[in-house]
Amino acid sequence: MSLPQKDAPSVSVIIPVYNRQDTAIASIRSVLAQSFTDFELIVVDDGSSPPFELPADISGDARIRLLRQQENGGAGAARNAGARAARGEWLAWLDSDDEWLPYKLERQLGFIAANGIGTKRTAIASGFEYRFSDGRREQRIPVPSDDPSMFFSGCWFCPGSTVMLGREAFVEVGAYDQNMMRLEDVDWFARFALEGGELAVVPEPLAIIHLGSRPEFARVKAAGDYLVNKYRSDPRLDRSVRRHLFAYTELEYAASRLKTRKQMIRGAWNLVHSWMLVPRMHLQVCKFWQ
Structure with missing residues (x-):
């Protein structure tokens, strides 16, 4: 550049x-x-x-x-x-x-x-x-x-x-x-x-x-999996940061799956798994807004 x-x-x-x-x-x-x-x-x-x-x-x-x-x-x-x-x-x-x-x-x-x-x-x-x-x-x-x-x-x-x-x-x-x-x-x-x-x-x-409709689950899953694999072994990430990444991708999967009846059970599990990785009192992984 x-x-x-x-x-x-x-x-x-x-x-x-x-x-x-x-x-x-x-x-x-x-x-x-x-x-x-x-x-x-x-x-x-x-x-x-x-x-x-x-x-x-x-x-x-x-x-x-x-x-x-x-x-x-x-x-x-x-x-x-x-x-x-x-x-x-x-x-x-x-x-x-x-x-x-x-x-x-x-x-x-x-x-x-x-x-x-x-x-x-x-x-x-x-x-x-x-x-x-x-x-x-x-x-x-x-x-x-x-x-x-x-x-x-x-x-x-x-x-x-x-x-x-x-x-x-x-x-x-x-x-x-x-x-x-x-x-x-x-x-x-x-x-x-x-x-x-x-x-x-x-x-x-x-x-x-x-804000429009959410993309298909397959696209979200492909991007989330790529992101997790890219940073899974990155030495710059400590355990806490890595858990935040995993919790975030699980939340993305949940949001995409919960919009369809066929995927609701799996989406609910993604949501529970996200909360297990980073326990919190709100939906988002962190408190993002003032």
Whole structure:
């Protein structure tokens, strides 16, 4: 990855897109509506069929670059492609079914300046609002953390749509694992924590996260098993961190299985097993929100 170029934008916003024409356009428009304007927007079409197209009224915006991947490689591969093309000092992710409030970048950059945060060790998230398919809304303010156990317990801060981090941090931790079609965020931020990284949080909702249906169990199981096997013998993980990882994957399996009657008994066992690994008084493996 090259260093930021002279006269490069401060922020490179990266949106991976796969077969989400309408929602991705809404995501893009939420970036273009930002009060902070010194950014470039890199949209990575991850093998969509038909190919993703920008609407005519914004296709000529010089801040937008559309990259095309010939085959679908997953969100991690698309983010890697966007990061390689990025010119800004800061990287900001946005999933193609989510949106930002107009002052999201302004608030995060103000927080960075006010707290003297550098580009190497800290990722900056924000609060967000869940929007459910039945119309319900719930706001969440994530807790900040530098504890690896937290990062091996889930992505409580919706990193695909709230996080801003320095290009230096991304280079040091390395690219997303392109073998993972799900849970790639958990893996990347787990590695980030093991490298001494920490999460800071702007304590106000700045993103809208649209929650849809859960993926099929087979996809969740494949990603969870890959994650467990990747870190099962990693000497950097102590027993407590490893148990948090196992408890988290069991919770993912339970959530996917409990949505179907045929898998409910096995899903209930996954849930019990998760609680046995990390006893707690709440559903999530850790207390994630303020």
